[in-house]
Amino acid sequence: xxxxxxLFGVFPYVAIILAVVGTIWRYRSDKFSYSSLSSQFLETxxxxxxxxxxxYGILTVLTGHLVAFLVPRSILGWNGVPIRLYILEGMxxxxxxxxxxxxxxLILRRLNSPRLWHITSVMDSILLLALLVQVVAGVWTxxxxxxxxxxxxxxATPYLWSILLFKPDISLVSNMxxxxxxxxxGGFVLLALLPFTRLVxxxxxxxAYLWRPPQVVIWYRRSRLGGSR
Amino acid sequence: xxxxxxxSTLMVRKWIAVFCLTAIILAVFVVGVGxxxxxxxxxxxxxxxxxxxxxxxGGGTLVGPDLSGVxxxxxxxxxTRWLSAPDKMLADGDPIAIELLKEFNxxxxxxxxLTDAEVADLIAYMQAQDGGAVTVEPAAAQPxxxxxxxxxxxxxxxxxxxxxxxxxxxxxxxSCHSVDTVRGLGGGTLGPNLTHVYGRFGDAGLSASLKGxxxxxxxxxxxxKPLTDDEVADLHAFFSQADRTTQKPISSTGFFILGIxxxxxxxxxxxxxxxxxxNGVRKPLVGR
Numbered sequence: 001x002x003x004x005x006x007l008f009g010v011f012p013y014v015a016i017i018l019a020v021v022g023t024i025w026r027y028r029s030d031k032f033s034y035s036s037l038s039s040q041f042l043e044t045x046x047x048x049x050x051x052x053x054x055x056y057g058i059l060t061v062l063t064g065h066l067v068a069f070l071v072p073r074s075i076l077g078w079n080g081v082p083i084r085l086y087i088l089e090g091m092x093x094x095x096x097x098x099x100x101x102x103x104x105x106l107i108l109r110r111l112n113s114p115r116l117w118h119i120t121s122v123m124d125s126i127l128l129l130a131l132l133v134q135v136v137a138g139v140w141t142x143x144x145x146x147x148x149x150x151x152x153x154x155x156a157t158p159y160l161w162s163i164l165l166f167k168p169d170i171s172l173v174s175n176m177x178x179x180x181x182x183x184x185x186g187g188f189v190l191l192a193l194l195p196f197t198r199l200v201x202x203x204x205x206x207x208a209y210l211w212r213p214p215q216v217v218i219w220y221r222r223s224r225l226g227g228s229r
Numbered sequence: 230x231x232x233x234x235x236x237s238t239l240m241v242r243k244w245i246a247v248f249c250l251t252a253i254i255l256a257v258f259v260v261g262v263g264x265x266x267x268x269x270x271x272x273x274x275x276x277x278x279x280x281x282x283x284x285x286x287g288g289g290t291l292v293g294p295d296l297s298g299v300x301x302x303x304x305x306x307x308x309t310r311w312l313s314a315p316d317k318m319l320a321d322g323d324p325i326a327i328e329l330l331k332e333f334n335x336x337x338x339x340x341x342x343l344t345d346a347e348v349a350d351l352i353a354y355m356q357a358q359d360g361g362a363v364t365v366e367p368a369a370a371q372p373x374x375x376x377x378x379x380x381x382x383x384x385x386x387x388x389x390x391x392x393x394x395x396x397x398x399x400x401x402x403x404s405c406h407s408v409d410t411v412r413g414l415g416g417g418t419l420g421p422n423l424t425h426v427y428g429r430f431g432d433a434g435l436s437a438s439l440k441g442x443x444x445x446x447x448x449x450x451x452x453x454k455p456l457t458d459d460e461v462a463d464l465h466a467f468f469s470q471a472d473r474t475t476q477k478p479i480s481s482t483g484f485f486i487l488g489i490x491x492x493x494x495x496x497x498x499x500x501x502x503x504x505x506x507x508n509g510v511r512k513p514l515v516g517r
Contacts, residue, residue: 048503048506049496052499052503053492053495053496053499056495056499076391076394076400076401077394079391079401079404080391080392080394080401081391081392082390082391082403082411082413082414083413085391085403086413086414089414089484090484090487090488090491091491093484093485093487093488093491094487094488094491094492094495096488097488097489097491097492098492098495098496101492101496142488143481143484143485143488144418144481145417145418145419146417146418146419146481146484147403147404147405147416147417148419150391150400150401150403150404150405150417151400151404151405151417151419153400154399154400154404154450155449155450158450169449171342171448171449172449172450173449175445175446175449176419176446177419180419
């Protein structure tokens with residue numbers, strides 16, 4: 001068995017199994033850790049400049065990957081006109097750089113503050129490192145191996161489906177540049193890490209808030225204290 | 230209560246370990262089956278599928294040499310090494326390989342990822358074609374005249390940039406390739422710039438390459454979604470026109486600067502949107 005078969009044919013299954021089994025195990029054995037430990041109270045100013053660009057950037061990019069995976073034709077159709085391709089790629093690159101800037105700031109924030117370092121677990125560090133490698137490889141791919149949105153739909157989508165259908169076709173990815181291959185393997189590494197790190201907050205996020213009826217919060221004491229409203 | 234928890238945690242762990250092990254073994258098995266060569270092919274079938282885009286046997290030169298008589302010209306050991314890993318032989322500076330590279334417009338033969346069995350089958354096929362002792366007159370054959378309709382360069386351009394989708398569902402060329410006549414932010418850079426591909430490959434070579442697209446990365450997709458004859462003709466016409474352009478290639482710098490500028494705009498906007506965030510709550514409370 002070659003290295004390529006191991007990385008692109010076997011490891012994805014290991015990662016998926018770890019993700020599924022690990023998620024169930026953590027929820028059953030350690031239910032109350034099923035989120036991210038907040039550090040907002042310890043430091044909030046740098047957190048804003050790290051967390052906001054990181055989350056907006058990475059969620060945009062992740063959504064893009066997901067759409068290209070589920071409905072590749074929509075991306076290929078949209079990219080049929082060069083100006084539309086450039087707009088999509090431009091937005092994706094901006095989101096990618098935002099994620100990178102945010103992530104680097106979040107890492108520096110933890111490194112620079114002894115209070116934060118004290119509550120940073122080993123798995124937090126591993127996760128931050130894995131995310132850094134992944135985002136750098138992604139932004140690098142976007143800039144130097146363009147236009148990823150189009151070739152993702154042609155190469156990565158059938159590859160990912162071949163994994164899910166238990167007929168891994170590694171010929172689609174085994175000749176890609178090593179940065180792209182790093183990004184592919186990195187994606188599965190993150191999947192495997194998901195249940196064992198703070199990444200689980202992806203699953204415990206209260207998504208229902210996005211469509212629940214609005215709740216009006218009234219700060220009745222504010223005007224009396226001379227607030228702005 | 231605690232005892233029950235410990236027991237159940239231990240059981241869960243044991244169960245997970247067993248499950249993971251089984252799953253990993255299953256995964257290895259699935260890949261072993263899935264990644265194995267689909268079936269043994271005869272040398273002729275392999276030749277048609279992987280070699281015929283660039284080579285003929287007795288039909289003249291295409292991208293690479295006419296292979297008639299090649300088994301008399303080179304020994305089996307050299308052929309085996311060449312077919313298995315041409316990229317490695319070129320990198321190691323094999324004198325015959327280097328000479329061939331020069332002779333054929335510096336277009337290197339790609340590593341086709343053939344298995345040892347496929348290489349042996351191919352050599353057996355070529356030996357059979359050469360018929361053992363038959364003397365072959367090299368360079369006697371003229372390049373095969375490929376009859377094809379004259380292509381339309383404008384249609385080729387539309388196919389290249391994706392305005393017209395490829396009939397069999399392949400991705401547009403611009404996804405990975407650039408041609409200097411495409412302006413804006415240019416074409417893709419995953420694959421090579423194809424502006425002067427016509428000059429390098431020549432008429433017959435370009436047509437043959439477009440038909441088979443025998444490049445290792447492309448094979449993954451285009452072996453299942455080949456170009457139609459009309460598409461080959463149109464793209465051929467487009468490339469022959471692009472070969473004459475004097476436009477300069479577009480670098481990635483503009484795209485990168487666009488990304489940086491957009492990032493700065495977003496950061497500025499987020500400061501504006503969340504200007505009322507509770508920045509000043511903690512400081513008065515805890516003094517830092």
